[in-house]
Amino acid sequence: MLQISLSPESGVPLVDQIVHAIRGQIEDRVLRPGARLAAIRQFAENHEVSRFTVVEAYDRLVAQGYVQSRRGSGFYVANRSLPASNPHPAPIASAAVDAAWLMRQALDAGAEGLRASAGWLPRSWLDEEGLRRQLRAMLRDEGSNLGDYGRPQGYLPLRQHLPFKLAELGIAVQPAQIVLTHGATQALDMAVHHFVRRGDAVLVDDPGYFSLFGLLRLHGARLIGVPWTPEGPDAAELERLAAEHKPKVYFTQSVLHNPTGACLSPANAYRILQCAARHDFHIVEDDTYCDLHPGITTRLAALDHLDRVVYISSFSKTLSGNLRVGFVAACPAITEALTNIKVLTSLATPEAAEDMVYRMLTEGHYRKYVERLRNRLGEASARTLRLADKVGLAPFIAPQGGVFIWTRIPGVDDAVALAARAAQQGIILAPGTLFRPQGQASPWLRLNVAYGGDVRLERFLGEALDAQG
Amino acid sequence: MLQISLSPESGVPLVDQIVHAIRGQIEDRVLRPGARLAAIRQFAENHEVSRFTVVEAYDRLVAQGYVQSRRGSGFYVANRSLPASNPHPAPIASAAVDAAWLMRQALDAGAEGLRASAGWLPRSWLDEEGLRRQLRAMLRDEGSNLGDYGRPQGYLPLRQHLPFKLAELGIAVQPAQIVLTHGATQALDMAVHHFVRRGDAVLVDDPGYFSLFGLLRLHGARLIGVPWTPEGPDAAELERLAAEHKPKVYFTQSVLHNPTGACLSPANAYRILQCAARHDFHIVEDDTYCDLHPGITTRLAALDHLDRVVYISSFSKTLSGNLRVGFVAACPAITEALTNIKVLTSLATPEAAEDMVYRMLTEGHYRKYVERLRNRLGEASARTLRLADKVGLAPFIAPQGGVFIWTRIPGVDDAVALAARAAQQGIILAPGTLFRPQGQASPWLRLNVAYGGDVRLERFLGEALDAQG
Known part of the structure; x- marks a missing residue:
């Protein structure tokens, strides 16, 4: 019999409790692939819950792939190791890959990654x-x-x-x-x-x-x-x-x-x-x-x-x-x-x-919300311009608003090496070459002002540009 | 002063009541473009509501385009007649238009239109x-x-x-x-x-x-x-x-x-x-x-x-x-x-x-829901096959499930004339020519089984095929 204790008073629906408990035992390999679950009637009697509750919990486990139903025979722990798929060649080259690569990297950055060049605002800024x-x-x-x-x-x-x-x-x-x-x-x-x-x-x-x-x-x-x-x-x-x-x-x-x-x-x-x-x-x-x-x-x-x-x-x-x-x-x-x-x-x-x-x-509320966003961006832009000044990046202009500061790295022809070093530290920077129609070399860098106050970015740019100059 | 009566006890938020009332007066031309709305303080006093309520209502009317705010001067009824746009040539031809045309017609059909050839289930069948x-x-x-x-x-x-x-x-x-x-x-x-x-x-x-x-x-x-x-x-x-x-x-x-x-x-x-x-x-x-x-x-x-x-x-x-x-x-x-x-x-x-x-x-619940859908489709399919038999349409096969019955109109080379007559009665039928790679003529018709029991369809097909035969 499964060692599951249910708390009807806990506020968590019983079905959720059963699903959670059985899933945990399957994931911990207490219940192994092929093991038979208790029959619905038996589980209901043992745990003093309705059969309907057990049916729903088992159904959900089936839907989630943890359990298999065999007609007339009962419920069994599924073999969750996915079927192996056949080997395949390496990714093909594509003329469009570079742009897609950067977008994918930015979209894929985990919570720990610093999207210092992203084209959009951080989630926390949104309403x-x-x-x-x-x-x-x-x-x-x-x-x-x-x-x-x-x-x-x-x-x-x-x-x-x-x-x-x-x-x-x-x-x-x-x-x-x-x-x-x-x-x-x-x-x-x-x-x-x-x-x-x-x-x-x-x-x-x-x-x-x-x-x-x-x-x-x-x-x-x-x-x-x-x-x-x-x-x-x-x-x-x-x-x-x-x-x-x-x-x-x-x-x-x-x-x-x-x-x-x-x-x-x-x-x-x-x-x-x-x-x-x-x-x-x-x-x-x-x-x-x-x-x-x-x-x-x-x-x-x-x-x-x-x-x-x-x-x-x-x-x-x-x-x-x-x-x-x-x-x-x-x-x-x-x-x-x-x-x-x-x-x-x-x-x-x-x-x-x-x-x-x-x-x-x-x-x-949209107008007021957007007004707040603009004010916040204005402050962030000023902060980012100060950062640029401090670390020695030269801005193209001081923009009237928006998300970007376009800055030039002094004394280099191309910003790619700097962006590559940043990537190693989890800081995603977009080097100028990506923004050129033929991918020509470029000493420019796009910064997202929302990250202009981030100490990791300041430390990285300070050290990298100092070492270079 | 605006003739607006507010009911604080009605359960409808006061802001909504004010917006609704002023919008109604603008749409009925009681308030005409250019007219000045009561000042916020005055409106609040007259109607015994908070100024905050009035500010929010006015803001919403501005956002919806009914009212314009002039800085330092107050709120005025906007001129809602849209600016005229310049004349333009007729739509260009496109090789892909026919397919797009049918999709657009099906997607655009109002509640009264009968999508007898649609590629999907009626909204009421969905969960x-x-x-x-x-x-x-x-x-x-x-x-x-x-x-x-x-x-x-x-x-x-x-x-x-x-x-x-x-x-x-x-x-x-x-x-x-x-x-x-x-x-x-x-x-x-x-x-x-x-x-x-x-x-x-x-x-x-x-x-x-x-x-x-x-x-x-x-x-x-x-x-x-x-x-x-x-x-x-x-x-x-x-x-x-x-x-x-x-x-x-x-x-x-x-x-x-x-x-x-x-x-x-x-x-x-x-x-x-x-x-x-x-x-x-x-x-x-x-x-x-x-x-x-x-x-x-x-x-x-x-x-x-x-x-x-x-x-x-x-x-x-x-x-x-x-x-x-x-x-x-x-x-x-x-x-x-x-x-x-x-x-x-x-x-x-x-x-x-x-x-x-x-x-x-x-x-x-997905499995059970889909099972119900399949059963319902099975019944609808049988009904549609009976309809086909009754009006003299010959089915390609009796399908094992799904949404479609593919039926042939006897004694014609092309189903387009029939579909055109149906369209005049608000019945959207997809003639076989649309399903052919080069748009070749075709005597076939796609029926969506969900509509196989609709009396309008039965009447139309009965009369149209009878007249033809």
Whole structure:
């Protein structure tokens, strides 16, 4: 007979207690594979619980793979050593691997890893309690859809709300021009599907968002880097490259640009749109860091009215990276094409998550919460600039907001060696080479300001740069 | 002064009452754009509520776009007529539009539309109460991740559980070989990215899953249809097509095949794997309808041990299409490549949704629930076969389970005219042409058995086929 003591008064459901106890005995090898569990009736009598309780506990153990049911014979401890699988060759090489590698490393970093170059805020900065509150509200709302597929363009109330939000940025758009997406990343993938064919020349920011570079390479694009200045893309260089390469599209980030944190100036914006018109290319404007900008700034979509510009944004940086809610807004013809691509590549996006974002945006606290985030980022940015100054890193600019400080390591051509040493100490730094379209060497380093006050980072940079200088 | 009466005793929070009342007056044009709302202090005094309550209500109205705040001046009714956007050309044509069109129509069908050909179960058949229960449990669990990005391969506990589930199907796999995806559709998209380049010949089932055809066309594949028999693909024809077209990959559904409902026979499975080895192509086996099969059946992945076979499945048909949780299992090298593609095209999948699926699978009721679903589908299938017999539609087979009956309209070459007439009456039928790789004419029709007892469908088919015969 199993040595299990149950406490009906403990508050823990009896089923949970039985499952926990038997699982423990299996894991401790007290109960070995093949051993027969007590019959349901017998277990119920021995422990003075109902048979129903035992049936449910055994069922759960079966579902969890700890126990097997043999029809007519009873329940047996399963052999949990997984069947061996056959040997396989080493991972194949891929042109897109570098960007994916860094993303995977950052996403995979355990609690102990320091994501000093991550592209997003630490979980503790987010309003998870607000998310829980809205999830509870959604659960109370019997009408909310948890089971059925969502509509092709996404949850209608959120699509109806976004035009008001975008109007504040000067972007005029109707709900019918908006497609909700699985984060900004799916929106970018859809835009690449729409605009890019294998071998096409595509303009990108240099430096720019490495995950976009990986995505474009995956689709076979030839990347043409447009040098980035503190006022946005170098317009003269853009003109020259457009004339030479005849691109169909330019992917850019005009606000709190990743990795430099710089914003497009109004005069520059006008020149870029003129260039796009002259050379007949589209612009995909990725405004992922939108809500982290504290003031008024220029967006191409606001000037162009979604004629040549496709506008992408996301709630991953302010509300939740986990929910995976972003959107794309475009002219009706491109919206139609992007919706088809969305349906073919992902069928639909989860309305439950979109409903959550809608509730977070409209229940009234979002503005205040984002204001607090911006203030906190402002302080963290100042702290990180002081750190850079102290250890001898030279910043590209002092950004107006957002998550990044782009800093140059003095006296070296490439930051890779430093990043490799950091990785050995569990500190994930993103070296500049990753942000260059052809992976050219770069002495720059992207820092996430949320980690600018971390003593491990300060100690590492102090020692590493001191040893080098 | 606003004519608003508040009921502090009603149970509805005062903030909600104020928001509701003011919004109503704005929508009814009692309050017109530009009108100034009462100052916060004044409103609070007039209605005997706290200023905090008024601030929160006004904030919410601002967030919802009904009201604008002018610094230092107060709150004004916003001009809610959206800014006009500029005129645009008509939607562009796309080779992939037909499949996307049907999916969009099915996903967009309102409550009144009859999705008589849908590829999934009606929402009312799903265990939404179970989903709510698990969501509540997840909310109580403080450790559950709502804010942060998920890991690249997906939520670990679910990946650790799936091998036990797959072992019951005879498929040997380690958690490290599993990548969780945004439904089976993202898994298919990742596989297409991995295997297919523009212009490549790709083998598909004929008839087969139209949304896959659209996805493959989007990636520029040349589709080669392998005729499908009641025992699975025609092996002799497969041999001939493989020799002629030298494909790199064959996408197939071996269990409860969409649209025919047929299953692969063991002897046929062996011949197909031999053919794949001889002509050196991979097989992507889409087992989306897996859990709806009531008995034991053959899967290529079980025979091949994920050597040449990439295995895809999903929980969209049994648990929720809204959660968007599926997975792909492959050999380590392909798993590595698919993970990179996943990160580049979508960054990560939502762990919260994956946690929900994990809880649904392991809390012990899943088996019983699925058993009930299967029984219900069995009855619905019998009913739909009787309907077919009554109206004169000839079924391809009487399937062993699942969602589909594939029926032939006698005396016509193409089912499109019938489907078009049905659509006029709000009945969505999927004509056979959609399921053919080149959109060839087809007298077949896919029926979803859940709607086989609907009187509107019976009446329509009875009249339409009678008029024709």
